[in-house]
Amino acid sequence: MPLWLVLVLAYVFEFANGWTDAPNSIATVVSTRVLRPHHAVLMAGALNLIGALSGTAVAKTIAGDILNPEYMTLATIGAAVLAATVWALGAQYFGLPSSESHALVAGLLGAGFAAGGLPALEWKGTEKSLIGLVTSPLGGFIGGLVLMVLIYRQFAPVRRAVVARFFGKAQIASAAFMAFSHGTNDAQKTMGIITLAVLLNEAGTGSRVPESFEIPVWVIVSAAIVMGLGTMIGGWRVVRTRGLRMTHLEPVQGFAAETGAALVITGAARLGIPVSTTHAIGSSIMGVGATKRFSAVRWGVAGQVVMAWVLTWPSCMILGYLLERGLLFVS
Secondary structure: OOHHHHHHHHHHHHHHHHHHOHHHHOHHHHHOOOOOHHHHHHHHHHHHHHHHOOOOHHHHHHHHOOEOHHHOOHHHHHHHHHHHHHHHHHHHHOOOOOOHHHHHHHHHHHHHHHHHOHHHEOHHHHHHHHHHHHHHHHHHHHHHHHHHHHHHHHOOOOOHHHHHHHHHHHHHHHHHHHHHHHHHHHHHHHHHHHHHHHHHHHHOOOOOOOOOOOOOHHHHHHHHHHHHHHHHHHOHHHHHHHHHHOOOOOHHHHHHHHHHHHHHHHHHHHOOOOOOHHHHHHHHHHHHHHHHOHHHOOHHHHHHHHHHHHHHHHHHHHHHHHHHHHHHHHO
16 A cells, blocks of 8 residues: 555544544533634634644554554555544444544554454553543543532532633633643544654565654644644534533533543643543533533433444454455455
């Protein structure tokens, strides 16, 4: 598979990420009517870019710690990215938020296993991804719930109108933090894939990816632009599911949900752990809703979202495996 085709597939995946996943960073601020959609999109695009520039730990995990490069080819990367893209667009068709983070990792594992069996799989990056799979929804739920309880206690004597005005402004900051955190983690995954493809193309099949490498500026900027386009063109069905259907949100609740999720995502990014913005913000919204009463959360919708999360790993591993075998057969 030529390098240019792998790059095209990577950018299609990034567009799908913007379509299905990046709206999670602005869903709550739109649903609470604090920001107009086009203002929120512009803010999210800018903060995603800044977040992407703030570190490369996650990109390096994706590029060097998931698969053994000795068994990899450009076709392996292409199969993994295509598997994750098909899954993301399928989830979007049904209006369900999907985890591009885990779709990509699972696609890499499936394609890598098809290419070289168990020796092709690296445990270090897979372990980090599994840690993120557990900690991001759990941390998001607890973070949203605890922050909401603390806010209720601190602002209990304050008039409701004053609270609404204060957090109407504060939620702009929390939404910005959420968009920044998305850039620190999610935006880096495609950057890692593109960089890995370029390194493999330069070194040749069977060569080691250098332990120390930099993510090129053109990769960072181009990936951020493509993600922003995906958000502006097709992300609003996910915004509706995430921000409006799961539970009714007011600015104070949106602030707690965004801040709780952003803390989890940013912390994971610093440790090089790929996590899902979908997992973090979705569970944080549920945690915030549960502080009112458990019936305030529309658990039927939440159950559909959880089912999409559970199916992501096996589905994308199978897709990655089949696509890699198909590409090998064609070649």
